[in-house]
Amino acid sequence: MENLETGICPSTLVEDGRVHRSVYTSAAVFEAELDRIWYRDWLLVGHVAELPEPGSYVTRRMGRQPVIVCRDRDGRVRVLLNSCTHRGATVLRPGYGRARAFVCMYHGWTFGLDGRLASVPMRDHYGPEFREEALGLKEVARVALYRGLIFASFSDDAPPIEAHLGEARRFVDMALTDDIEVLGTMEYEYRGNWKFHMENTIDGLHGIYLHRLFGNSGLLSSGNSLDLGNGHAGLMWRAEKAKGESGRLMGLDTTDTSPDTSRTIVLFPNTGLVHIQDLINLRIVMPIAADRTRVFTAALGRRSDTPELRARRASQLSAVQGPAGAAGADDIEVFEALQEGCAARAPEIDWLDFSRGERGSSGDLTDETGVRGCYRRWKAMMAVSQADRGRSI
Numbered sequence: 001m002e003n004l005e006t007g008i009c010p011s012t013l014v015e016d017g018r019v020h021r022s023v024y025t026s027a028a029v030f031e032a033e034l035d036r037i038w039y040r041d042w043l044l045v046g047h048v049a050e051l052p053e054p055g056s057y058v059t060r061r062m063g064r065q066p067v068i069v070c071r072d073r074d075g076r077v078r079v080l081l082n083s084c085t086h087r088g089a090t091v092l093r094p095g096y097g098r099a100r101a102f103v104c105m106y107h108g109w110t111f112g113l114d115g116r117l118a119s120v121p122m123r124d125h126y127g128p129e130f131r132e133e134a135l136g137l138k139e140v141a142r143v144a145l146y147r148g149l150i151f152a153s154f155s156d157d158a159p160p161i162e163a164h165l166g167e168a169r170r171f172v173d174m175a176l177t178d179d180i181e182v183l184g185t186m187e188y189e190y191r192g193n194w195k196f197h198m199e200n201t202i203d204g205l206h207g208i209y210l211h212r213l214f215g216n217s218g219l220l221s222s223g224n225s226l227d228l229g230n231g232h233a234g235l236m237w238r239a240e241k242a243k244g245e246s247g248r249l250m251g252l253d254t255t256d257t258s259p260d261t262s263r264t265i266v267l268f269p270n271t272g273l274v275h276i277q278d279l280i281n282l283r284i285v286m287p288i289a290a291d292r293t294r295v296f297t298a299a300l301g302r303r304s305d306t307p308e309l310r311a312r313r314a315s316q317l318s319a320v321q322g323p324a325g326a327a328g329a330d331d332i333e334v335f336e337a338l339q340e341g342c343a344a345r346a347p348e349i350d351w352l353d354f355s356r357g358e359r360g361s362s363g364d365l366t367d368e369t370g371v372r373g374c375y376r377r378w379k380a381m382m383a384v385s386q387a388d389r390g391r392s393i
Ligand code: FES
Pocket: 084, 085, 086, 087, 088, 089, 104, 105, 106, 107, 108, 109
C-alpha cells in the first residue's frame, strides 16, 4: 500500500501544521502504529473504581491484543493477556464482572486471579515435561496507577508514569479526585480511524457547527487550546450556565460556572477525559484497524455527590455520549464521514490542514494548538526504528 511499501518512513506523513490523508487510510501505517506506538507507549486500560474488590475484572484491548484488567486476591491490580496458554482462546468473553478464577471455556484450564495456571483437567494425562508454572497467563510488562487511572505498557523501557504524564497531571488532578465512582459504562465501535477521536476530543471549533445543541446552549465561551507535551493536549474554558432546553436535556444545567470547571484532555495515545461542568467522562480508545475503532466510555461521579447530582451525571452517559447521545451521535457520524472522505485522493488535496492559530503551546480555544502537539508525538514515535523498540513480548 501507499508510502510504507515504497520505503517512505511513515513519520514523513506528518509535518507541523499538516497531516497526510494516508495516516488514516493506510493499513501499512496502522501496522506501524501498532508496533511503534501501541506496543511501546503507556496505554490507559481502566480505572480502579471499575475494580471494587478482589476478583473484579474488565476486559480491554491494548492495540490488537486482548487483556484482562483485574484485582487479585491481595487487592493488587494486574493486567494479563486474555489468551489461554493451551490453544490461545480468549479466557474471558468481552465484558466485566467478578470471578474466583478465570476458567477457559474450551477445555477448562483454570487460572488464578494472579494469572497462574491453577488446574488442568485430567492432569495425569500429561508427561513429566509438562510444567504448570510456565503456563500462566502472560502478564503485561508494566502497570502503573495515577489518580485511579490504570495504565499499562508492553515496554520495559516506558518511563515512570508521572514523567510520562508531565504537565497533563495538573489537569487530570482537577477532574479525578480520590472518591471517584463509576456510574455507568458503554462500548461502541465506529467505522473510522482512532486518531479522529483523538483530534475531536480537543477540537474547540467543531462544537459551534457540529453540535448545534451545545452551540445554542451557551456552554462554549473563551478559553485555550493547550499543547501539554508528550502528545498530551487539552482544551480549557470558562463554562457558562447552560441555557434553555438543550442544557437541561443534557443534564448540564449546573450552577457551577467557576473558571476551571470545563476541560477536555487527551493523554496520548488513547485516553479522553471530558470534564464539562457536572459531566465527568472517561474514554479509552482501542483501535481495531485503520478504518475501525472501539471506544469504551464511563460516566464518573464522586461518592460525596447528592442523589440528584448522581442521577444527573448517570443520565449524561446516554443523553450526551455514545451513538445515541446529543454530542456522541454527531461526532461518530463525522468520524465515518472523515474516513469515507479521506479515500478521495489527488496530489493537490492529499495534505490536510492543521495550521489554525499561532505556533506555541497555548492558543485560542478554537485553534489547533493541542492537536499539533499530539501529532508531534505521533511523528516522534513513528520515526523510531524497529531495532530501537523496547518491547518485552
Ligand atoms: S484453549 Fe483454553 S483450555 Fe483449551
